[in-house]
Amino acid sequence: MKTEQSNPPPQESESVNGKSRRFGFDQPWLIVAGTVGLAGILYLGLDYVVQAFSHETTDDAFIEAHIVSVSPKISGQVAAVHVVDNQLVKQGDLLTEIDPRDYEIRLSQKNASADTTKANFKTVLSLLELMNAKVKTAQASASQAHAQADASAATARRAELDFKRAQELIKTSAISQQEFDAAQAAGKEAGANLKAAEQNAVMEDSKVVESTAQWNAAQSSVDLAQAQIKQSETEIQAADLDLSYTKISAPCDGRVTRKAVETGNYVQVGQPLLAIVSPGVWVVGNFKETQLTHMRPGQPVDVDIEALDKPHFHAHVESIQSGSGARFSLMPPENAVGNFVKVVQRVPVKIVFDEPPAANAVIGPGMSVAPSVRVGNDLLPRWAVALVAALLAVIAAFVFKRAVAKFNHRSQPSVP
Numbered sequence: 001m002k003t004e005q006s007n008p009p010p011q012e013s014e015s016v017n018g019k020s021r022r023f024g025f026d027q028p029w030l031i032v033a034g035t036v037g038l039a040g041i042l043y044l045g046l047d048y049v050v051q052a053f054s055h056e057t058t059d060d061a062f063i064e065a066h067i068v069s070v071s072p073k074i075s076g077q078v079a080a081v082h083v084v085d086n087q088l089v090k091q092g093d094l095l096t097e098i099d100p101r102d103y104e105i106r107l108s109q110k111n112a113s114a115d116t117t118k119a120n121f122k123t124v125l126s127l128l129e130l131m132n133a134k135v136k137t138a139q140a141s142a143s144q145a146h147a148q149a150d151a152s153a154a155t156a157r158r159a160e161l162d163f164k165r166a167q168e169l170i171k172t173s174a175i176s177q178q179e180f181d182a183a184q185a186a187g188k189e190a191g192a193n194l195k196a197a198e199q200n201a202v203m204e205d206s207k208v209v210e211s212t213a214q215w216n217a218a219q220s221s222v223d224l225a226q227a228q229i230k231q232s233e234t235e236i237q238a239a240d241l242d243l244s245y246t247k248i249s250a251p252c253d254g255r256v257t258r259k260a261v262e263t264g265n266y267v268q269v270g271q272p273l274l275a276i277v278s279p280g281v282w283v284v285g286n287f288k289e290t291q292l293t294h295m296r297p298g299q300p301v302d303v304d305i306e307a308l309d310k311p312h313f314h315a316h317v318e319s320i321q322s323g324s325g326a327r328f329s330l331m332p333p334e335n336a337v338g339n340f341v342k343v344v345q346r347v348p349v350k351i352v353f354d355e356p357p358a359a360n361a362v363i364g365p366g367m368s369v370a371p372s373v374r375v376g377n378d379l380l381p382r383w384a385v386a387l388v389a390a391l392l393a394v395i396a397a398f399v400f401k402r403a404v405a406k407f408n409h410r411s412q413p414s415v416p
Contacts, residue, residue, distance in 0.1 A: 037391035054376040056295060060346060061285035063367040066278040068252055071247045071270050078265045085259050089250045089276065096261060096273060099244040107239040114232035121225035128222050138211040142204035145197070152197035159190035213289035222341040254278040277364055283315065283351040285371045286325060288344050295320065296374040301351050304370040307363055310326060314354045317373060
């Protein structure tokens with residue numbers, strides 16, 4: 001009578017007498033699955049090795065961007081705030097308003113002062129014109145006085161000559177005593193008239209000097225008034241500029257961050273109100289100095305941003321800082337004193353995106369990234385790495401299948 005035996009499990013089974021064991025790992029589906037899994041593991045391992053020889057990576061890398069701090073140029077009470085935290089703004093958008101009434105009054109005062117200065121300028125300009133007319137009149141009077149003096153000098157010269165002739169003639173009784181006395185009197189009169197004409201000419205010259213001095217004073221007053229007009233115009237421009245500063249606009253495109261102003265606050269000149277982070281971002285990777293041997297500007301970079309799902313962003317090395325980060329810190333190390341311990345320094349490398357992330361992407365300065373700089377040619381392309389991994393996996397599966405079959409063959413019990 002035959003006894004029924006249960007089927008052996010797929011992994012292993014024992015013989016009836018319990019002396020032999022058979023492994024069932026040679027099942028086709030199991031070998032195919034193992035081959036695929038081994039090929040994937042080999043591909044990841046080989047790709048890591050290949051990338052290690054041609055790429056330089058670092059975890060000490062962060063997003064950087066231009067951060068513009070917005071501060072008021074005047075002091076005053078905040079009348080309105082038109083933005084909220086993390087709001088996207090465009091260049092020229094109104095951010096905050098300061099109460100403009102004080103600055104409007106100041107501008108009105110400067111305008112009134114400018115009007116007064118202009119009226120004063122007109123007055124001194126009229127005075128200058130009057131002084132100009134006086135100078136011309138004095139010069140004309142002086143010219144007339146000099147002409148009269150010249151005429152008097154000619155008359156006095158003729159009277160003097162007549163008197164000398166009369167003196168000669170009186171000796172010979174050619175003329176009467178009366179004629180002689182008349183010639184003498186005429187000479188004295190002509191001399192007196194000459195002195196009077198000369199004194200009048202001197203007086204008229206002094207009037208010319210006096211009127212010229214008055215004209216110079218009037219001209220100085222005009223120059224002063226013109227300077228006051230320019231000063232008042234400058235003060236108006238300054239007051240108008242201060243009034244324009246009551247409206248604070250966005251200096252660039254970006255997002256509002258660190259907002260620290262509310263309606264009703266009294267703000268001072270230079271007080272930080274908020275910051276705007278520009279949309280243009282880049283990466284600063286702090287590589288070890290030993291990683292810079294073959295690193296050059298222009299080399300391609302794959303950037304992984306931990307906050308985004310996209311696996312890689314394509315970028316390139318723009319520049320390498322001329323010096324380590326520690327050397328440009330607030331308190332650089334002084335290695336010439338005390339004990340020295342050598343530490344591998346890190347050097348900042350600026351990496352620029354070939355295609356910047358989308359504007360709605362949630363990234364900003366300080367966020368962590370993982371750049372991988374290609375500093376040399378790959379030993380094998382990725383398709384070759386995949387092919388080698390597949391071949392190795394197939395060979396390993398073939399060897400494993402042969403080993404399992406050989407083991408199972410040896411484990412078969414002998415049949416009597």
